[in-house]
Amino acid sequence: MDAGVFSERGLFVCFEGGEGAGKSTQSRLLHDWLVEHGATVLLTFEPGDTPVGKELRRIVLDPATGELSDRTEALLYAADKAEHVDHVVLPALARGEVVITDRYVDSTLAYQGAGRTLDVAEVEAVARWATRDLRPHLTVVLDLEPETGLDRFTERDRIEGQSLEFHQRVRQGFLALAAADADHYLVLDAREPIEEIAAAIRARVEPLLAAAR
Ligand code: Z5A
Numbered sequence: 001m002d003a004g005v006f007s008e009r010g011l012f013v014c015f016e017g018g019e020g021a022g023k024s025t026q027s028r029l030l031h032d033w034l035v036e037h038g039a040t041v042l043l044t045f046e047p048g049d050t051p052v053g054k055e056l057r058r059i060v061l062d063p064a065t066g067e068l069s070d071r072t073e074a075l076l077y078a079a080d081k082a083e084h085v086d087h088v089v090l091p092a093l094a095r096g097e098v099v100i101t102d103r104y105v106d107s108t109l110a111y112q113g114a115g116r117t118l119d120v121a122e123v124e125a126v127a128r129w130a131t132r133d134l135r136p137h138l139t140v141v142l143d144l145e146p147e148t149g150l151d152r153f154t155e156r157d158r159i160e161g162q163s164l165e166f167h168q169r170v171r172q173g174f175l176a177l178a179a180a181d182a183d184h185y186l187v188l189d190a191r192e193p194i195e196e197i198a199a200a201i202r203a204r205v206e207p208l209l210a211a212a213r
Contacts, residue, residue: 004128004135010093011212012134013205014104017142018171019160020152021190022197026142027102029198030205034098039209042092045102047080050087056080061157074112074123078130081105085131098209105131106139106177111159114173115166137208140201141178144190146171 006012013030015023024045031043048057056076059065068076081104092099105127113120146167150160178185186204188197 002133005133006135006137007090007093009096009212011098011205011208012089012093012136012138013098013100013208014106014136014139015100015102015142016104016106016110016139016174017190018144018146018149018167018174020149021142021144022194023102023142025194026140026197026201027100029194030201031100033198033202034100034205034209039098040095041098041100042088043100043102044084044088046084046104046107047077050080050083052083053080056083061159063156063158063161065158070112070116070118073116074108074118074126077108077112078126081108081127082130085134089134090132096212098212101136104136104139106141106174109177110170110173114176115162115170117169120173135184137184137212138204139178139185140204141174141185141187142190142197143171143175143187148191 015027017023027043031041034041046053047060048054056079060068060073060076084101089099089101105124108127109120109124112118113123146164150167153160175187178187186201188200190197
């Protein structure tokens, strides 16, 4: 795979990690802090933050969907990403905004690749094509043992209901991606207090923000 495409306008920040790691909490806190400091920020998520994506989200996460071919699942997530990048992420970056997304391509590499054990390079080729190879300037990985993350919830969707081994492979998938590209990743221990994690994220984002202006 090549090095990918980094938007010359705006700033693209992504949150990744297993279930219950605190992605929604931290992406909201970063959004609020950036807005307080005068930035124009778009807070978004995958799957499901477009009209078509909403339908795709229902299919991939509703336990009533039952068994899907692993390849079907990978293609449905890729379709959600194509809608998301073309209709939400790229327009906001073109306006010079900060885009914060709760999950992106790494999630499909970790869940459909490492988790479902599809060939990661093949899943990546599909996901990169779907997203025009657009890369985040920074990906924050909130790392947590799956037992703790899953314990933070009571109800399980189609993916949360997978085995512990599946979630362990997903965790290792995220860590491997981060280890291969330290310049564009920040890995944090998601067991730390919420405010400490938020401060570490702000410290890493602040210089990027200055560069994006
Ligand atoms: N998926 C995929 O397979 N392929 C893909 O390409 C994409 C996604 C994009 C989306 O689910 C599912 O789709 C996901 C991967 C798969 N797998 N599943 N299932 P989702 O969007 O519904 O949910 P999620 O992305 O997994 O997020 P989450 O489970 O809702 O958790 P979170 O956003 O990481 O955590 P949170 O909501 O911020 O926090 C959870 C609770 O923990 C809450 O009560 C917080 O107050 C608490 N919390 C947060 N931080 C802390 C700390 N530091 N200490 C203690 N407690 C904390």
